[in-house]
Amino acid sequence: xxxxxxxxxxxxxxxxxxxxxxxxxxxxxxxxxxxxxxxxxxxxxxxxxxxxxxxxxxxxxxxxxxxxxxxxxxxxxxxxxxxxxxxxxxxxxxxxxxxxxxxxxxxxxxxxxxxxxxxxxxxxxxxxxxxxxxxxxxxxxxxxxxxxxxxxxxxxxxxxxxxxxxxxxxxxxxxxxxxxxxxxxxxxxxxxxxxxxxxxxxxxxxxxxxxxxxxxxxxxxxxxxxxxxxxxxxxxxxxxxxxxxxxxxxxxxxxxxxxxxxxxxxx
Amino acid sequence: xxxxxxxxxxxxxxxxxxxxxxxxxxxxxxxxxxxxxxxxxxxxxxxxxxxxxxxxxxxxxxxxxxxxxxxxxxxxxxxxxxxxxxxxxxxxxxxxxxxxxxxxxxxxxxxxxxxxxxxxxxxxxxxxxxxxxxxxxxxxxxxxxxxxxxxxxxxxxxxxxxxxxxxxxxxxxxxxxxxxxxxxxxxxxxxxxxxxxxxxxxxxxxxxxxxxxxxxxxxxxxxxxxxxxxxxxxxxxxxxxxxxxxxxxxxxxxxxxxxxxxxxxxxxxxxxxxxxxxxxxxxxxxxxxxxxxxxxxxxxxxxxxxxxxxxxxx
Numbered sequence: 001x002x003x004x005x006x007x008x009x010x011x012x013x014x015x016x017x018x019x020x021x022x023x024x025x026x027x028x029x030x031x032x033x034x035x036x037x038x039x040x041x042x043x044x045x046x047x048x049x050x051x052x053x054x055x056x057x058x059x060x061x062x063x064x065x066x067x068x069x070x071x072x073x074x075x076x077x078x079x080x081x082x083x084x085x086x087x088x089x090x091x092x093x094x095x096x097x098x099x100x101x102x103x104x105x106x107x108x109x110x111x112x113x114x115x116x117x118x119x120x121x122x123x124x125x126x127x128x129x130x131x132x133x134x135x136x137x138x139x140x141x142x143x144x145x146x147x148x149x150x151x152x153x154x155x156x157x158x159x160x161x162x163x164x165x166x167x168x169x170x171x172x173x174x175x176x177x178x179x180x181x182x183x184x185x186x187x188x189x190x191x192x193x194x195x196x197x198x199x200x201x202x203x204x205x206x207x208x209x210x211x212x213x214x215x216x217x218x219x220x221x222x223x224x225x226x227x228x229x230x231x232x233x234x235x236x237x238x239x240x241x242x243x244x245x246x247x248x249x250x251x252x253x254x255x256x257x258x259x260x261x262x263x264x265x266x267x
Numbered sequence: 268x269x270x271x272x273x274x275x276x277x278x279x280x281x282x283x284x285x286x287x288x289x290x291x292x293x294x295x296x297x298x299x300x301x302x303x304x305x306x307x308x309x310x311x312x313x314x315x316x317x318x319x320x321x322x323x324x325x326x327x328x329x330x331x332x333x334x335x336x337x338x339x340x341x342x343x344x345x346x347x348x349x350x351x352x353x354x355x356x357x358x359x360x361x362x363x364x365x366x367x368x369x370x371x372x373x374x375x376x377x378x379x380x381x382x383x384x385x386x387x388x389x390x391x392x393x394x395x396x397x398x399x400x401x402x403x404x405x406x407x408x409x410x411x412x413x414x415x416x417x418x419x420x421x422x423x424x425x426x427x428x429x430x431x432x433x434x435x436x437x438x439x440x441x442x443x444x445x446x447x448x449x450x451x452x453x454x455x456x457x458x459x460x461x462x463x464x465x466x467x468x469x470x471x472x473x474x475x476x477x478x479x480x481x482x483x484x485x486x487x488x489x490x491x492x493x494x495x496x497x498x499x500x501x502x503x504x505x506x507x508x509x510x511x512x513x514x515x516x517x518x519x520x521x522x523x524x525x526x527x528x529x530x531x532x533x534x535x536x537x538x539x540x541x542x543x544x545x546x547x548x549x550x551x552x553x554x555x556x557x558x559x560x561x562x563x564x565x566x567x568x569x570x571x572x573x574x575x576x577x578x579x580x581x
Contacts, residue, residue, distance in 0.1 A: 016375055018372060018375045018376070018377065019372060019373045019374065019534040021372070021377060022369055022371075022372025022373055022381075023369070023372070023373065023380075025369075025372070026369045026372075028363075030360070048346050096358075097358070099350070100356065100357075100358070100359065101354055101355075101356035102356045102357055102358045104322055104350075104352060105356070105370055105373065105417070106373065107321050107322055108321050108322065108345055108348070108350050109345055109370075109373035109374060110319045110341075110343070110345045110346045110373070110374060110375070111342075112342060203420060262324055265323055266321070266322055266323060267283065267317070267322070267323050267324070
């Protein structure tokens with residue numbers, strides 16, 4: 001006969017977020033513990049870009065769209081950090097959990113597939129937002145820039161982090177080696193970011209490059225952030241967010257779908 | 268907790284890229300039972316456990332835990348189960364205490380309760396001194412203990428262990444056995460897979476023998492031995508035997524000079540009868556040896572091959 005006292009903690013009435021929070025904390029704990037590798041480098045990189053491109057080379061460049069060059073490039077530098085970190089956090093964490101099999105702990109737990117993805121992506125978004133805030137402080141100290149639309153700034157950063165965390169999740173599930181995980185960064189994210197107008201306005205480009213830039217999704221990302229910080233951009237903020245926000249949430253939903261069907265995590 | 272069997276599987280099938288891993292297995296494990304799945308590597312044991320715990324998707328068939336379908340009600344079902352996998356699956360960057368604490372959190376334990384439970388288990392498994400160290404500083408035996416501790420964090424009513432003593436030394440094996448028996452005595456249902464005959468005989472109240480994705484037979488070890496195989500009585504006589512007394516014809520006799528081998532079920536009960544027949548026939552008995560059958564004999568009898576080394580493994 002079974003011992004009636006031997007039962008797992010009873011299901012609480014209503015929604016119980018304990019499991020979700022446990023995994024979210026674990027994800028955040030990982031990157032905060034490794035802050036020298038996760039939080040410090042993107043801020044240092046942004047600082048160096050500001051010093052090299054802004055302070056030294058920037059003094060040779062005329063104003064862009066009415067802003068000193070150093071201020072003009074700052075939103076792009078900030079969002080580069082967000083993109084790379086939101087992507088890298090979940091891509092690394094989930095890929096290692098998959099290949100070293102400890103994702104089994106999560107898969108055999110009572111968390112729903114939605115919660116599993118929410119915790120992974122939540123950790124990544126948190127890292128992206130943390131990097132954004134730290135870079136914003138450095139940007140304020142070095143360039144005196146403060147977001148013109150703080151609320152839009154937060155919403156935009158959140159959507160960007162969500163989009164690239166979703167991409168990181170997809171990459172971690174699909175990848176069969178570290179090369180695959182890094183391939184997205186080296187061959188897709190970095191080139192599109194540099195060509196998306198971090199360092200220039202597309203108004204400075206000749207045709208056909210100006211038109212071609214409008215097919216680059218990261219162009220809209222950079223311009224949405226630029227608008228939220230400087231109040232000015234190459235495309236309207238509404239159009240940029242109308243593309244970015246649905247894509248970010250669709251990416252998240254696709255990740256939940258992949259977990260639900262057990263894509264490369266269940267046999 | 269719901270009534271009914273702890274685990275009920277019916278016509279469960281799973282195929283991996285053309286390989287039929289499970290060919291319609293059925294079994295039932297009662298609440299509070301100590302049940303073993305005995306079979307060689309590749310027989311389908313881990314696939315069965317994987318389907319019950321959420322690591323493997325079935326192709327068809329039924330798999331219920333405490334009356335709930337394992338896929339439809341996966342969240343509730345997973346709360347009832349603690350799983351110790353065969354492979355070590357640890358986050359090698361986390362101290363082992365944190366690892367158990369997060370595991371408790373997944374199952375709904377508050378942070379303080381999960382931390383307390385982690386410490387309790389580390390103490391129980393003799394790992395307290397290592398609590399702030401990562402998995403890299405643990406020996407193989409310690410890792411095996413930690414795997415079982417991880418399965419017990421949320422005090423599940425059912426624990427499922429995949430080859431829990433694979434690769435451990437005899438001393439640790441016996442320690443783990445006594446721990447599992449203790450848990451079972453307190454009411455926990457235990458389902459384990461093993462390819463160690465001795466383990467299945469020592470621990471399991473009932474055993475299913477599984478081979479090539481099929482359940483070959485199920486019963487208590489004693490029942491299976493009595494039902495499926497014969498033991499051996501080997502009698503050495505004073506001189507060569509030319510013919511077997513007709514009363515021993517049903518004993519499956521074989522003569523080799525002065526040695527007479529008898530194949531019988533429950534040889535210890537039939538020994539007296541065999542000796543009496545020989546004495547009545549004027550035979551002088553020089554030596555008697557007896558070997559009871561074991562689960563290995565049952566396995567060979569039913570599958571035609573030994574449990575270990577079928578495919579060169581284990």
